[in-house]
Amino acid sequence: xxxxxxxxxxxxxxxxxxxxxxxxxxxxxxxxxxxxxxxxxxxxxxxxxxxxxxxxxxxxxxxxxxxxxxxxxxxxxxxxxxxxxxxxxxxxxxxxxxxxxxxxxxxxxxxxxxxxxxxxxxxxxxxxxxxxxxxxxxxxxxxxxxxxxxxxxxxxxxxxxxxxxxxxxxxxxxxxxxxxxxxxxxxxxxxxxxxxxxxxxxxxxxxxxxxxxxxxxxxxxxxxxxxxxxxxxxxxxxxxxxxxxxxxxxxxxxxxxxxxxxxxxxxxxxxxxxxxxxxxxxxxxxxxxxxxxxxxxxxxxxxxxxxxxxxxxxxxxxxxxxxxxxxxxxxxxxxxxxxxxxxxxxxxxxxxxxxxxxxxxxxxxxxxxxxxxxxxxxxxxxxxxxx
Amino acid sequence: xxxxxxxxxxxxxxxxxxxxxxxxxxxxxxxxxxxxxxxxxxxxxxxxxxxxxxxxxxxxxxxxxxxxxxxxxxxxxxxxxxxxxxxxxxxxxxxxxxxxxxxxxxxxxxxxxxxxxxxxxxxxxxxxxxxxxxxxxxxxxxxxxxxxxxxxxxxxxxxxxxxxxxxxxxxxxxxxxxxxxxxxxxxxxxxxxxxxxxxxxxxxxxxxxxxxxxxxxxxxxxxxxxxxxxxxxxxxxxxxxxxxxxxxxxxxxxxxxxxxxxxxxxxxxxxxxxxxxxxxxxxxxxxxxxxxxxxxxxxxxxxxxxxxxxxxxxxxxxxxxxxxxxxxxxxxxxxxxxxxxxxxxxxxxxxxxxxxxxxxxxxxxxxxxxxxxxxxxxxxxxxxxxxxxxxxxxxxxxxxxxxxxxxxxxxxxxxxxxxxxxxxxxxxxxxxxxxxxxxxxxxxxxxxxxxxxxxxxxxxxxxxxxxxxxxxxxxxxxxxxxxxxxxxxxxxxxxxxxxxxxxxxxxxxxxxxxxxxxxxxxxxxxxxxxxxxxxxxxxxxxxxxxxxxxxxxxxxxxxxxxxxxxxxxxxxxxxxxxxxxxxxxxxxxxxxxxxxxxxx
Numbered sequence: 001x002x003x004x005x006x007x008x009x010x011x012x013x014x015x016x017x018x019x020x021x022x023x024x025x026x027x028x029x030x031x032x033x034x035x036x037x038x039x040x041x042x043x044x045x046x047x048x049x050x051x052x053x054x055x056x057x058x059x060x061x062x063x064x065x066x067x068x069x070x071x072x073x074x075x076x077x078x079x080x081x082x083x084x085x086x087x088x089x090x091x092x093x094x095x096x097x098x099x100x101x102x103x104x105x106x107x108x109x110x111x112x113x114x115x116x117x118x119x120x121x122x123x124x125x126x127x128x129x130x131x132x133x134x135x136x137x138x139x140x141x142x143x144x145x146x147x148x149x150x151x152x153x154x155x156x157x158x159x160x161x162x163x164x165x166x167x168x169x170x171x172x173x174x175x176x177x178x179x180x181x182x183x184x185x186x187x188x189x190x191x192x193x194x195x196x197x198x199x200x201x202x203x204x205x206x207x208x209x210x211x212x213x214x215x216x217x218x219x220x221x222x223x224x225x226x227x228x229x230x231x232x233x234x235x236x237x238x239x240x241x242x243x244x245x246x247x248x249x250x251x252x253x254x255x256x257x258x259x260x261x262x263x264x265x266x267x268x269x270x271x272x273x274x275x276x277x278x279x280x281x282x283x284x285x286x287x288x289x290x291x292x293x294x295x296x297x298x299x300x301x302x303x304x305x306x307x308x309x310x311x312x313x314x315x316x317x318x319x320x321x322x323x324x325x326x327x328x329x330x331x332x333x334x335x336x337x338x339x340x341x342x343x344x345x346x347x348x349x350x351x352x353x354x355x356x357x358x359x360x361x362x363x364x365x366x367x368x369x370x371x372x373x374x375x376x377x378x379x380x381x382x383x384x385x386x387x
Numbered sequence: 388x389x390x391x392x393x394x395x396x397x398x399x400x401x402x403x404x405x406x407x408x409x410x411x412x413x414x415x416x417x418x419x420x421x422x423x424x425x426x427x428x429x430x431x432x433x434x435x436x437x438x439x440x441x442x443x444x445x446x447x448x449x450x451x452x453x454x455x456x457x458x459x460x461x462x463x464x465x466x467x468x469x470x471x472x473x474x475x476x477x478x479x480x481x482x483x484x485x486x487x488x489x490x491x492x493x494x495x496x497x498x499x500x501x502x503x504x505x506x507x508x509x510x511x512x513x514x515x516x517x518x519x520x521x522x523x524x525x526x527x528x529x530x531x532x533x534x535x536x537x538x539x540x541x542x543x544x545x546x547x548x549x550x551x552x553x554x555x556x557x558x559x560x561x562x563x564x565x566x567x568x569x570x571x572x573x574x575x576x577x578x579x580x581x582x583x584x585x586x587x588x589x590x591x592x593x594x595x596x597x598x599x600x601x602x603x604x605x606x607x608x609x610x611x612x613x614x615x616x617x618x619x620x621x622x623x624x625x626x627x628x629x630x631x632x633x634x635x636x637x638x639x640x641x642x643x644x645x646x647x648x649x650x651x652x653x654x655x656x657x658x659x660x661x662x663x664x665x666x667x668x669x670x671x672x673x674x675x676x677x678x679x680x681x682x683x684x685x686x687x688x689x690x691x692x693x694x695x696x697x698x699x700x701x702x703x704x705x706x707x708x709x710x711x712x713x714x715x716x717x718x719x720x721x722x723x724x725x726x727x728x729x730x731x732x733x734x735x736x737x738x739x740x741x742x743x744x745x746x747x748x749x750x751x752x753x754x755x756x757x758x759x760x761x762x763x764x765x766x767x768x769x770x771x772x773x774x775x776x777x778x779x780x781x782x783x784x785x786x787x788x789x790x791x792x793x794x795x796x797x798x799x800x801x802x803x804x805x806x807x808x809x810x811x812x813x814x815x816x817x818x819x820x821x822x823x824x825x826x827x828x829x830x831x832x833x834x835x836x837x838x839x840x841x842x843x844x845x846x847x848x849x850x851x852x853x854x855x856x857x858x859x860x861x862x863x864x865x866x867x868x869x870x871x872x873x874x875x876x877x878x879x880x881x882x883x884x885x886x887x888x889x890x891x892x893x894x895x896x897x898x899x900x901x902x903x904x905x906x907x908x909x910x911x912x913x914x915x916x917x918x919x920x921x922x923x924x925x926x927x928x929x930x931x932x933x934x935x936x937x938x939x940x941x942x943x944x945x946x947x948x949x950x951x952x953x954x955x956x957x958x959x960x961x962x963x964x965x966x967x968x969x970x971x972x973x974x975x976x977x978x979x980x981x982x983x984x985x986x987x
Binding site for chain 2: 009013016020036037038039040044045047048049051052055058059062063066070071073074075076086087090091094095097098101102105106108109110112113116117118119122123124125126127128129130133134137138140141142145148149152153155156157159160161177178196197198200207239240241242244246248251252253254255257258259260262284287288291292307308310312315317318319320321322323324325326327328330
């Protein structure tokens with residue numbers, strides 16, 4: 001199918017070009033026996049004027065085709081977080097506005113190009129200024145943008161300024177490293193223990209400071225489970241380079257920056273199972289599985305193993321270039337009921353237990369202070385040099 | 388002010404009686420003539436463009452047909468980056484990085500601005516040459532050296548820089564994180580430092596020339612819009628490029644001398660590194676303080692070129708000349724206070740996000756004014772559909788399509804979900820990549836007769852435009868949709884996520900359009916190089932234009948005008964003015980008695 005499509009496009013383009021050349025050649029007949037002046041004559045103006053109009057039609061058709069064919073791809077109306085609908089509504093408003101302005105301005109531009117195509121002896125209108133017009137198309141964007149800015153800032157403030165005391169949030173640390181994610185749950189006390197990469201040792205892969213009382217009941221897992229309807233505050237860290245925790249279905253994204261803790265919070269509104277049963281998702285999964293089945297058939301024919309059928313899961317993707325395997329840095333997110341969440345979390349052992357079992361009690365390396373001092377000196381020395 | 392310019396330009400005038408003979412080297416290589424330097428920039432920019440676009444085709448093929456073996460990969464990338472003809476994942480990132488670097492800096496900054504600022508500033512303001520021809524020459528040769536170093540970095544053992552064109556540390560600082568951050572990154576930084584020096588020399592020259600060397604009568608409000616945009620672009624460059632230089636230098640310190648400006652608490656390859664106290668977010672601030680103005684450095688000259696060509700070929704004055712200048716100034720000012728919209732989710736204080744959303748969306752206002760003024764310029768015109776005109780109309784079209792999605796990306800709330808997805812790629816490629824390229828092509832077609840004294844073939848120009856226009860939409864329009872579907876950029880393949888399986892067809896479609904579109908650029912290159920030698924000889928003013936460059940002889944000469952420098956009596960846009968027989972009135976024509984005077 002794909003290769004057929006490709007072939008078709010190539011052939012059609014080839015034909016289009018051949019036709020174009022023909023048309024341009026034909027325009028020369030009768031004008032001057034051989035017009036090689038390089039300057040457009042009336043026939044060129046005519047042809048290109050009509051082509052401008054055709055191009056307007058092309059833009060519209062492309063737009064409609066893309067909306068119909070790919071319109072169900074976007075994540076614009078099946079958000080799974082409490083703030084999601086706010087984002088989606090703003091997205092829709094902006095999109096409708098964009099399509100409206102795009103349709104009108106492209107129409108004017110290309111229609112004028114068609115309508116006023118040049119003709120020998122015609123004289124253009126000497127029209128250099130009109131303050132009223134300038135005022136109109138300054139003030140209209142001002143008003144429209146004022147609305148968009150206000151709505152955007154309102155939504156942004158609600159999403160980003162997180163009150164940690166409000167409600168009963170869960171604290172989860174998202175820990176990024178080349179090329180995988182880990183998560184740390186705060187445990188019974190709902191307080192994450194301190195951490196620094198300098199504490200990394202053996203099974204303590206996140207560098208949790210085990211001398212911190214808050215750290216004793218922390219749990220480290222490789223799959224994120226969160227309860228529906230409860231606010232989750234993510235504290236994000238990175239071990240090596242910049243990463244970005246992108247959870248598109250929740251309209252959530254925040255960079256993970258080595259040396260600092262960033263945060264993002266949202267309240268999931270739909271469990272994984274509920275999401276799987278929405279009509280859009282059923283349709284999407286069916287479509288994807290059809291594609292995969294076809295690919296599998298081809299693979300089996302080559303004697304390779306078939307692809308697994310796809311079932312929907314929320315995902316955490318890395319969305320900041322982080323190295324060679326950036327394209328495959330993901331973690332599954334499972335949204336479940338509060339009860340299931342508690343059950344799942346209780347089954348997980350604490351980090352301190354894991355460390356004891358590994359028989360390697362983490363000792364806080366006292367090196368932090370010692371190593372940083374000479375570095376700070378170097379910085380100072382170089383800063384002085386620069387001065 | 389213009390009187391001063393007049394005096395200076397006379398002091399600067401050459402004495403043609405004692406003209407010394409040019410050797411091949413002084414004429415074609417170490418030339419200090421602005422027209423030759425413009426041509427050098429043009430040719431270098433075009434060659435870099437071939438490399439930059441070629442790279443994009445390679446990685447587009449990898450996205451469309453992931454991990455398949457291609458002979459062409461083997462040929463271009465070699466056994467090390469593409470064993471058995473299958474592109475490796477770090478080779479993919481290297482290509483993405485160098486494609487971005489080459490296109491943004493070498494093609495659309497140096498290639499576009501360097502060519503047309505050099506060619507047009509002295510010719511359109513009525514000067515014999517740049518304020519400092521020598522510095523101009525140095526500027527070009529530094530640029531040339533920086534391109535050579537960048538190209539050399541492709542061949543080092545550990546591969547070229549691969550951390551994205553934004554080179555965010557720590558990825559760009561640690562060879563343990565990605566091999567390209569070794570020697571390849573060092574060369575990238577050196578190349579960029581030299582490039583910045585070149586750019587600054589060029590910009591200073593442009594600013595000084597425009598301020599001091601205008602001919603008699605050429606007041607600032609009579610300058611063609613091309614000159615206004617080149618002038619403002621140069622100022623933005625002077626303000627912002629040094630900040631990138633400082634970021635690059637600090638990064639060199641971090642990489643080579645053990646400082647911690649941009650890094651802290653890093654554990655990689657089984658060991659804790661010594662870095663303590665720095666922040667990658669600081670680098671992002673420094674980078675985007677240049678990075679965002681940079682996109683205006685790229686697009687403003689294209690806007691100026693398009694304004695000039697639209698007007699000439701519409702046979703109508705530009706609509707709202709003063710509003711156009713005001714909007715350029717407004718864009719320039721705003722461009723320096725919006726960099727944070729690249730960093731909404733970088734971990735900086737969300738309050739800053741609010742501020743940057745506000746300033747960013749404001750840019751839509753002057754941009755809208757420009758777009759409406761261009762459209763009104765066409766209204767009731769007598770449009771001469773020369774190839775340059777087609778590309779100018781095309782530029783307005785892609786600028787609108789690409790610019791509109793800016794109100795989504797500039798809105799911090801919406802940016803959360805589309806940040807770093809293909810939506811961003813679609814947006815900036817249309818609004819600055821394709822638009823600036825169209826401006827570039829428009830300029831080449833329009834001023835080719837001025838540069839080479841010959842005409843390009845118009846029919847080949849038409850084919851070039853129409854196929855490019857269709858393919859550009861075909862490539863970048865569908866990208867909005869896969870971006871809104873959440874597909875992250877800079878993924879070597881999307882096969883790791885079954886979630887994205889239904890985007891595979893779209894990606895094939897995009898790649899096919901890209902391949903066809905790129906293949907048709909051969910038409911342009913053929914037309915360009917053939918016409919340099921065999922094109923029809925140009926007349927002095929083939930487009931019947933008002934500006935001063937068309938009053939110089941077709942054959943190039945040092946000093947531009949054989950006699951005295953012409954005086955200017957009117958603004959540049961008296962097209963189809965009532966009371967004149969011709970539909971254009973060059974700037975050198977004095978006002979008749981009682982004639983209406985616009986813009987003194």
